[in-house]
Amino acid sequence: MLNSKPMGKHIIQVCKSTTYHVNKSKEIVKIFEQRLGIKIGKTTKDGIFTLILTNCIEACNISPSAKIDEEVFGNLSREKIGNLIKIQGKRIMLKTVNLISCNIGKIVPDLV
Numbered sequence: 001m002l003n004s005k006p007m008g009k010h011i012i013q014v015c016k017s018t019t020y021h022v023n024k025s026k027e028i029v030k031i032f033e034q035r036l037g038i039k040i041g042k043t044t045k046d047g048i049f050t051l052i053l054t055n056c057i058e059a060c061n062i063s064p065s066a067k068i069d070e071e072v073f074g075n076l077s078r079e080k081i082g083n084l085i086k087i088q089g090k091r092i093m094l095k096t097v098n099l100i101s102c103n104i105g106k107i108v109p110d111l112v
């Protein structure tokens with residue numbers, strides 16, 4: 001991904017295509033914004049996360065979904081996003097280390 005602005009260590013991409021409008025993806029963006037304390041298109045102050053809208057992430061069948069770095073997470077909800085993004089004090093961290101991911105297509109269909 002080529003950008004003129006500095007990007008965060010982890011890039012969170014939410015699809016802005018059809019599923020954005022029909023499958024609660026707008027709500028998912030708001031949850032990410034609340035959780036990260038930033039608006040879409042911005043990077044957290046600590047430079048850890050950038051939240052952006054993008055075109056299809058090839059996960060329409062598990063929408064609402066988001067791609068974090070190279071992994072796709074589907075059927076997202078407030079709870080699942082909470083399981084992904086951990087807030088510890090003022091630090092916001094990614095919790096994918098404890099998740100079982102499917103190596104084929106790097107799709108993580110469900111979070112535990």
Ligand code: FES
Pocket residue numbers: 015016017018019020055056057058059060063065
């Ligand atoms: S159109 Fe959004 S994931 Fe495919």
